[in-house]
Amino acid sequence: MSAASSSWQRGVVRADFPILDQAVNGHPLVYLDNAATSQKPRAVIEAMQRFYERDNSNVHRGIHTLSHRATVAYEGARERAAEFLGAADASEIIFTRGTTEAINLVANSWGGAFLREGDRVLLTEMEHHSNLVPWHLLAERLKLELLHVPITGDDGLLDLERVDGLLDAGVKLFAFTHVSNTLGTVNPAAELCRRARERGIITLVDAAQSAGHQPVNAREIGCDFLAASGHKLCGPTGIGILYGRRDLLDAMPPFLGGGEMILKVGLSASTFKKAPQRFEAGTPPFAEAVGLRAAMDYLDDIGREAIFEHDRELARHARAGLADLPGIRLLGTPDGAGIVSFHFDEIHAHDIVTFADQAGIAMRGGHHCTQPLMTRLGLDSTTRASFYFYNTREEADRLVETMARIHKFFTG
Amino acid sequence: MDHLSELYQAVILDHNRRPRNFGKLPEANRVATGDNPSCGDHFTVYLRLTDDRIEKVAFDGAGCAISKAAASLMTVSLMGKSVAEAENLFREFHHLVTTGEADEENLSDMAAFAGVSQFPARIKCATLAWHAALNAARGTGDKATTEEPV
Numbered sequence: 001m002s003a004a005s006s007s008w009q010r011g012v013v014r015a016d017f018p019i020l021d022q023a024v025n026g027h028p029l030v031y032l033d034n035a036a037t038s039q040k041p042r043a044v045i046e047a048m049q050r051f052y053e054r055d056n057s058n059v060h061r062g063i064h065t066l067s068h069r070a071t072v073a074y075e076g077a078r079e080r081a082a083e084f085l086g087a088a089d090a091s092e093i094i095f096t097r098g099t100t101e102a103i104n105l106v107a108n109s110w111g112g113a114f115l116r117e118g119d120r121v122l123l124t125e126m127e128h129h130s131n132l133v134p135w136h137l138l139a140e141r142l143k144l145e146l147l148h149v150p151i152t153g154d155d156g157l158l159d160l161e162r163v164d165g166l167l168d169a170g171v172k173l174f175a176f177t178h179v180s181n182t183l184g185t186v187n188p189a190a191e192l193c194r195r196a197r198e199r200g201i202i203t204l205v206d207a208a209q210s211a212g213h214q215p216v217n218a219r220e221i222g223c224d225f226l227a228a229s230g231h232k233l234c235g236p237t238g239i240g241i242l243y244g245r246r247d248l249l250d251a252m253p254p255f256l257g258g259g260e261m262i263l264k265v266g267l268s269a270s271t272f273k274k275a276p277q278r279f280e281a282g283t284p285p286f287a288e289a290v291g292l293r294a295a296m297d298y299l300d301d302i303g304r305e306a307i308f309e310h311d312r313e314l315a316r317h318a319r320a321g322l323a324d325l326p327g328i329r330l331l332g333t334p335d336g337a338g339i340v341s342f343h344f345d346e347i348h349a350h351d352i353v354t355f356a357d358q359a360g361i362a363m364r365g366g367h368h369c370t371q372p373l374m375t376r377l378g379l380d381s382t383t384r385a386s387f388y389f390y391n392t393r394e395e396a397d398r399l400v401e402t403m404a405r406i407h408k409f410f411t412g
Numbered sequence: 413m414d415h416l417s418e419l420y421q422a423v424i425l426d427h428n429r430r431p432r433n434f435g436k437l438p439e440a441n442r443v444a445t446g447d448n449p450s451c452g453d454h455f456t457v458y459l460r461l462t463d464d465r466i467e468k469v470a471f472d473g474a475g476c477a478i479s480k481a482a483a484s485l486m487t488v489s490l491m492g493k494s495v496a497e498a499e500n501l502f503r504e505f506h507h508l509v510t511t512g513e514a515d516e517e518n519l520s521d522m523a524a525f526a527g528v529s530q531f532p533a534r535i536k537c538a539t540l541a542w543h544a545a546l547n548a549a550r551g552t553g554d555k556a557t558t559e560e561p562v
Contacts, residue, residue: 025415347477348453348475348476348477348480349451349476350451350453350476350478350534350537351420351476351477351478354416354419354531354533354534355416358415358416365451366450366451366452367451367452371452374452380451380452380453380454380474380475381451381452409416409420410425410477
């Protein structure tokens with residue numbers, strides 16, 4: 001164990017997050033809504049502030065010194081992102097607004113160019129709306145058929161025995177989440193991609209919940225596309241990453257049109273740069289890229305392996321405590337990531353979340369942008385606690401104690 | 413926990429556990445649904461409307477304690493009211509849940525919802541069934557969502 005990981009496990013790391021040091025509704029804040037967005041360490045906030053105070057200028061086109069500095073910073077962030085996600089080269093990294101835009105880019109650009117009427121796209125029942133709706137839109141436009149890998153039940157595992165049969169049903173692209181934002185399920189991404197690759201099927205991995213929480217290497221996973229969001233991995237909002245295999249990107253038409261992505265523009269036609277610039281129309285989020293780079297450095301200093309084990313251990317601890325509450329329905333498995341989702345028949349998630357908030361605990365209740373999954377589970381909503389490396393065992397205990405009090409309040 | 417006991421008053425917990433007029437209304441001649449897309453709460457409100465008067469009202473569906481109790485108390489308060497009286501009652505109720513202040517005595521048990529004003533995120537819960545009921549009464553549509561302006 002490195003010096004860094006032994007110190008962060010003692011809670012020293014919390015001092016890096018100014019926001020955690022506050023009382024909410026009269027209680028020390030317990031932030032358990034990390035699957036929605038993570039908090040930002042001082043290193044990220046200060047990197048962006050430094051950039052705005054010293055280097056801020058638009059990238060690429062400028063000749064002057066500040067523009068050069070900003071361009072170096074932006075392209076440096078791209079190199080860092082390539083390393084962070086295991087890309088072969090920085091040219092395989094496209095900065096987007098987030099995971100949602102990254103998936104929309106693939107659907108519109110790759111899908112628009114290479115899918116035809118009657119083609120099939122395979123998704124899963126546990127996808128976030130961001131990996132469903134872009135395909136709905138495309139399916140309507142191109143008359144595609146969408147298929148879905150089912151889950152096995154409350155344990156929230158993909159039914160792996162069904163995958164081969166579905167892939168063999170004329171599927172051209174398989175898009176699935178690495179980690180379920182609702183259930184915490186960690187899908188066997190490399191295995192799923194191997195099965196798709198053997199059949200010549202293109203794969204897209206939604207890594208929004210995994211990239212900041214566990215080691216993620218696109219080449220080891222063997223996917224064709226991989227999407228992630230900066231704000232869920234200690235970085236700023238407004239920036240996300242799309243990894244795409246270079247040969248695929250080279251064959252894809254632009255997604256959005258505008259400045260930066262062109263070679264030559266006439267009044268009625270234009271030609272475009274190569275990837276990744278072809279896919280980055282307009283002024284890119286360069287200050288956000290500086291913050292994202294600081295976030296990636298920060299996470300790798302701690303070690304994403306250690307973060308994964310810490311998150312998972314807290315989730316297991318919380319699950320064990322919650323399991324004793326009468327009438328609770330725990331979803332997912334103890335082998336999942338740091339996410340615990342549960343349901344009480346007699347208590348609605350929003351009442352639980354309001355109650356928890358009054359005890360200083362920030363969590364989430366609702367469908368978590370996974371309405372088809374909720375339908376599959378026969379639920380309208382769940383309550384979700386999602387952990388990160390700055391959370392402690394004491395916070396997991398406070399969650400369990402508070403849930404016990406809520407249960408008594410509403411049913412006692 | 414003071415705000416919480418203001419929010420979840422005994423009358424609200426009671427109506428959540430034992431909602432009144434819960435179920436379908438076979439003789440209904442107006443039906444509308446209310447959906448909150450952010451949380452999945454969904455109710456259907458059934459009205460028997462005769463000569464602009466609400467003779468009978470019932471609801472079913474699922475939601476949090478606030479939305480369910482508000483729907484239940486609403487059905488109790490709407491029985492026998494004219495559509496115009498229902499509109500006025502909603503205005504008073506809306507004023508109550510957004511400001512915590514009650515203008516008039518008409519609200520009776522619904523005054524228990526004053527605590528909702530301390531929880532801005534929950535105002536939509538308290539008004540969801542009302543939007544459906546008023547849509548049904550006005551005949552302006554069979555679907556209400558919390559995304560519409562109040």
